Amino acid sequence: MAKTAPAKDKKPGRLSMLWYAVKRNKGCYLMLAPFMLFFIVFTIIPVLMSLPMGFTDFNMVQSPKYVGLSNYTTLFLSDKVFIRSIRVTLVFALFTGPVSYLLCFLLAWLINELHPKLKTIFTLIFYAPSMANVYTVWQLIFSGDLNGYLNSFLINLGLINAPVQWLTDSRYILGVTIVVQLWISLGAGFLALRAGFQNIDRTMYEAGAVEGIRTRWQELIYIVIPSMGPQLMFAAVMQIVSSFTAGTVAQNLVGFPSTDYKAHTIMTHAYDYGWVRYEMGYASAICMILFLAMFICSRAISKLLSKYND
């Protein structure tokens, strides 16, 4: 330890400055090390290995063959289903993303206004759907025969007189998928926001009341949102990922491929090429485009939130 001081000479170069800074922060690196070790081995290395795959022809049996940009040109110039999937993904993401983000925030806030014992119960009720894997039940609810809950309910009310094919009629597929996606979307972001609300000191509200804040609404604008920046960003990232990469809901519910590709998202398209046709190079080109879209979106939201919170 004591040796570091004399080693520092009068006019330090950039490298030795850096080395000095690294040495001085030894403790930081030590605390970071356990996480980074596993993170590098099991996440960073696989990600780096996967990056060039979009420029190859790779069928998982032969080693990947470099094909330049041809995957990308095929995607945009001749893959009609891909263009269609972009539209589905955008409709899906632009609707479920903001709606479930607002829902997460609104519910987390409203729950916070209740008595502590009720908080636990309501948080569980709203979070439970994202834990549960009950596609069988949703299939039963939207089932196209008379036994479907929704059909029998509507028939009993006399609103329809023949069962509706909720899961295969191209008019309803996207709507049904969106409903179920919203149902399971109160997940990680919602819980993080709940935790954020718990962090706010109660005395802040009391102080706010003294300074003339009258309604809960004003409390939200002047006290809550400014002190929740980090959690809002976390929830936004979670929401972006889940709404852009949605695909499993549709695959489990309306089948794969869905009628007329009505619920065919970019992720479903990547699944199709990767795990059905074993064209991994093409599939990873698809994923790359999706990643770029999510990256741009998250940067925009980050800019927006930091502007609001300053």
Added chain:
Amino acid sequence: MAQVNTAKLKASNRRAGRKLGGTVAIFLFLTVLGLFMLFPIYLAVIMSIKPVEELFIFPPKLYAMNPTTDNFSDMFEALHQNRVPFSRYVFNSITVTVSVTVLQCVFASMAAFVLAKCKFPGSRIINSIIVISLLYQSNVIYIMQYIVMAKMHLIDNPLALILPSVASPLGLFLMRQSISQVPDSMIEAAKVDGAGLFRICWQVVMPNQKPALMTLVIFAFQAAWNIQTGSLIFQEQYKTLTTVAAQTAASGMARAGVASAVAVFILIPPILVFMLAQRQVIETMAHSGIKE
């Protein structure tokens, strides 16, 4: 101590100018929406106790006329028929879940603390890499991860279920966001008192991070509990409970009722952990109220 001090809370609400009517309205609104949210789960529970002849009748009933535990006993019977004793699966699941949860929380908390509160060469790059890794999803990653694990001789090794999950960028991001709200003055004061980074992290910062930490416990437990052994493990003796339960649901004997029984059964441990963790959060808040 565990009791929330209601009187103090009421006084605080009064000082903050809360009106009872508003609270009641919020309660009613949440109840109505909550019933809608619970409906499919309620149906899953009902389906799991319906005898097979009640599953497909018109009009479908919202309750079971002759509730039965057949679906559950069928499920357990199927689980018992394997070559490996049932307790072995339980043991495997507990080992995997507990080690992943504990390691994930410890590693993520320490890393999040230095990334949120210290400036050192590389800290900014690591911060952005974490977010990027959350956004980057590719179906090729799993193949590459498999190749890395095969090179490390982890395939068909029980460690294959634990090691890849202990560093979770999601957990780190969650903790970092939360720790970034801790005032710098608090950490400076501890530094002046001569505390090292490790002690500041665990004795000054983390005791105030219970809400975020408990949220991480929930995420980590849930993810670890649902790890499927898939193509990583081939020996029956290393498989987890959730894997064999899912196999049962997908196997030939699966009536819709048994599938529901499996879904309900798998959901129970995460819900228990959720309740315990959330209670912790709310108790801390009662305490910090006293401390202020």
